[in-house]
Amino acid sequence: MNSVTMYKLYSMQRSGNSYKVRLALALIGEPYQAIEIDILRGESRTPEFLAMNPSGQVPLLEVADGRYLAESNAILWYVTVGTPLAPEDRIDRAQALQWMFFEQHALEPSVGAAYFWLALVRGGRDLQTHALEDWMERGYGALQVMENHLKTHDYFAAGRLTLADIALYGYTHVADQCDFDLSGFPSIRAWLRRVEAEPGFVPMTRNPVLNPAYAAGA
Ligand SMILES: N[C@@H](CCC(=O)N[C@@H](CS)C(=O)NCC(=O)O)C(=O)O
Secondary structure, rough: OOHHHEEEEEOOOOOOHHHHHHHHHHHHOOOOOEEEEHHOOOOOOOOOHHEEEOOOOOOOOEEEEEEEEEEEHHHHHHHHHHOOOOOOOHHHHHHHHHHHHHHHHHHHHHHHHHHHHHOOEEEEEEHHHHHHHHHHHHHHHHHHHHHHHHHHOOEEEEEEHHHHHHHHHHHHHHHHHHOOOOHHOOOHHHHHHHHHHOOOOOOOOOOOOOOEEEEOOO
């Protein structure tokens, strides 16, 4: 990187969107400083944080002094440009984007929402009973689309691991923690194991604040 000496990443340990960025940085071996923001305690909604990101959400990357980039998938492109994770070929790049848009409009609002309320928020299941059925229906629909693609492809775009896989991995790998049963999705399960076998892979549970070496991909 060249804009600032070291990326400063505002993220939350168990946020799938934050983890996507941490995973990409680990896979490319890019060191960064992680700042833990506890969204459950409102830390992303303070005046100071809102001044950096008016959406009040993590992840957020400081790309240069006082310049910030939000939206996990935009951050993924920013940090990996020039690496094999970011396809340069026109159609490969467009297909990676296709799946990253799919991730944000089909997978994240269903599986991501279920994960947040069922796995992270105490009492969340009772608070969200009205939404659960819809998340399950749309989440299983998204997983089926992924399963169908993975029946004939090892990865989502470019025939190799790209940002599309990282984006989709973020919430798919925790789907079984929020009521989704992946036993009927063998191709997805095989793809999850493929991503996890990549050199430099780090799990969501690895804490970059407590383990700074991990932030450098060590
Ligand atoms: N589309 C955004 C979604 C970010 C998002 O939903 N972040 C959640 C954590 S996973 C958050 O910060 N929520 C706190 C809030 O909205 O107050 C992205 O991909 O980065």
